[in-house]
Amino acid sequence: MVVELxxxxxxxxxxxxFIFAKKNxxxxxxxxxxxxxxxxxxxxxxxxxxxxxxxALKDGTFTLAxxxxxxxxxxxxxxxxxxxxxxxxxxxxxxxxYLSWQHTAIREKGCRIFFTKVLxxxxxxxxxSPDKLEEAVKEMNFTLVQFEEKFLQDKPFIVGSEISLADLxxxxxxxxHDPNFLGCKRFADRPKLAAWRSRGEEAxxxxxxxEAHKQVLNxxxxxxxxxxxxxxxxxxxxxx
Amino acid sequence: xxxxxxxxxLYLDLISPxxxxxYIFAKKNxxxxxxxxVELFKGQQHxxxxxxxxxxxxxxVLKDGVFTLAxxxxxxxxxxxxxxxxxxxxxxxxxxxxxxxxYLSWHHNSFRRIAPKTxxxxxxxxxxTGQAAPPEKLQEVIDELAASLVQFEEKFLQDKPFIMGSEISLADLxxxxxxxxxxGVGCHIFADRPKLAAWRSRVEEAxxxxxxxEAHEQILNxxxxxSIEVEPKLKELLAPTLMKMLK
Numbered sequence: 414m415v416v417e418l419x420x421x422x423x424x425x426x427x428x429x430x431f432i433f434a435k436k437n438x439x440x441x442x443x444x445x446x447x448x449x450x451x452x453x454x455x456x457x458x459x460x461x462x463x464x465x466x467x468x469a470l471k472d473g474t475f476t477l478a479x480x481x482x483x484x485x486x487x488x489x490x491x492x493x494x495x496x497x498x499x500x501x502x503x504x505x506x507x508x509x510x511y512l513s514w515q516h517t518a519i520r521e522k523g524c525r526i527f528f529t530k531v532l533x534x535x536x537x538x539x540x541x542s543p544d545k546l547e548e549a550v551k552e553m554n555f556t557l558v559q560f561e562e563k564f565l566q567d568k569p570f571i572v573g574s575e576i577s578l579a580d581l582x583x584x585x586x587x588x589x590h591d592p593n594f595l596g597c598k599r600f601a602d603r604p605k606l607a608a609w610r611s612r613g614e615e616a617x618x619x620x621x622x623x624e625a626h627k628q629v630l631n632x633x634x635x636x637x638x639x640x641x642x643x644x645x646x647x648x649x650x651x652x653x
Numbered sequence: 654x655x656x657x658x659x660x661x662x663l664y665l666d667l668i669s670p671x672x673x674x675x676y677i678f679a680k681k682n683x684x685x686x687x688x689x690x691v692e693l694f695k696g697q698q699h700x701x702x703x704x705x706x707x708x709x710x711x712x713x714v715l716k717d718g719v720f721t722l723a724x725x726x727x728x729x730x731x732x733x734x735x736x737x738x739x740x741x742x743x744x745x746x747x748x749x750x751x752x753x754x755x756y757l758s759w760h761h762n763s764f765r766r767i768a769p770k771t772x773x774x775x776x777x778x779x780x781x782t783g784q785a786a787p788p789e790k791l792q793e794v795i796d797e798l799a800a801s802l803v804q805f806e807e808k809f810l811q812d813k814p815f816i817m818g819s820e821i822s823l824a825d826l827x828x829x830x831x832x833x834x835x836x837g838v839g840c841h842i843f844a845d846r847p848k849l850a851a852w853r854s855r856v857e858e859a860x861x862x863x864x865x866x867e868a869h870e871q872i873l874n875x876x877x878x879x880s881i882e883v884e885p886k887l888k889e890l891l892a893p894t895l896m897k898m899l900k
Binding site for chain 1: 708709720722723724725726727728730731734735747748750751752754755757758759761762765766804807808
């Protein structure tokens with residue numbers, strides 16, 4: 414029985430998982446959970462993940478939520494190359510450090526931007542608030558400075574010379590705000606970050622990287638997404 | 654005593670839940686370390702000196718020779734590996750370990766994000782502004798925390814003695830220290846939740862009552878804080894977070 418991964422490539426953590434599994438030739442069944450149709454809120458999906466979030470994994474009777482947990486599980490089960498999660502004590506600690514910090518840093522700030530600029534307007538049928546967006550972008554900018562100063566520094570990747578889970582998890586988050594769509598000029602202003610992103614894309618493989626990001630980089634289709642009414646209600650509740 | 658070798662340093666303030674997790678874990682596993690106090694209420698995390706230790710200006714931090722490490726999860730994992738602590742803390746079993754990872758990930762945007770707000774509202778805001786926070790604010794936080802507690806019981810604890818199963822792990826430790834924050838400021842979240850209360854007792858016992866109490870002495874006596882003089886510089890630094898909380 415093949416591992417099932419419940420994904421929607423609109424979601425950053427789903428993309429990290431998708432890329433990781435494909436890159437490492439991990440056989441899996443892609444179970445599409447369409448977020449804009451609110452499929453993650455269904456009772457059926459609730460049986461896979463009671464937290465009603467993607468990504469989720471199902472390996473036989475074993476189900477698992479949280480992308481970080483799933484990445485680590487796949488890495489161990491399929492014994493992927495060492496650089497993804499180095500066996501060296503200190504290098505591994507650096508990956509853990511980033512994976513922990515990012516929840517309330519890049520992930521949180523990034524999500525806020527996406528909610529404010531894309532989801533909120535679609536949910537309430539009104540244009541986004543420029544003030545709220547400005548605030549969200551400001552926080553993200555501060556976070557990116559911390560990222561460059563503390564985590565990336567002058568290294569090619571977060572842990573050193575090779576890509577790891579830390580870089581993968583970081584890059585997919587920042588791709589939600591690709592300058593092509595959100596106009597936040599995330600990479601244009603930051604040559605060091607831009608260079609790192611290119612290296613990451615190359616390490617993963619350009620074709621796979623582009624495949625994973627096809628949906629989220631399609632500005633036109635993103636802006637005209639039709640959210641299900643259930644999802645709209647759900648969003649209005651969280652965004653309150 | 655090992656001469657010629659720098660001791661492991663842990664930069665901690667036991668007011669902070671993640672610091673308590675690291676402290677308890679190290680002590681429980683007889684890991685020798687030098688306790689480097691960083692007094693949060695004196696704003697010591699904002700000093701230039703501490704920034705050299707952790708540019709993120711947060712505790713806990715580990716310093717092992719020239720190697721410094723932030724983030725309590727990373728620190729706990731590092732210690733568990735370096736000191737080869739008993740397996741139950743971070744099981745070598747693939748699926749059990751995944752359960753711990755799952756909790757440790759979820760934790761950030763649930764208990765870690767919400768529980769500290771109770772301290773802000775009940776202690777810090779009055780301390781810094783001289784006024785009580787609006788009661789609706791506290792209710793908002795209590796409701797948010799309640800929703801998280803439901804998810805915790807439903808998804809993570811269920812009917813097991815501990816999150817992973819029959820033994821305590823890093824997941825239980827991280828969860829319990831965070832939930833002691835509201836308790837310390839008078840939000841008795843365990844009072845009407847028997848399953849949770851039983852779990853907390855089990856965790857306390859597994860850790861050792863004396864050590865548990867020792868780690869929580871400060872937060873459980875937090876009312877004493879209400880009489881301290883807050884440095885104006887610290888007030889200034891914390892003002893934006895304060896405003897955000899009150900919005």
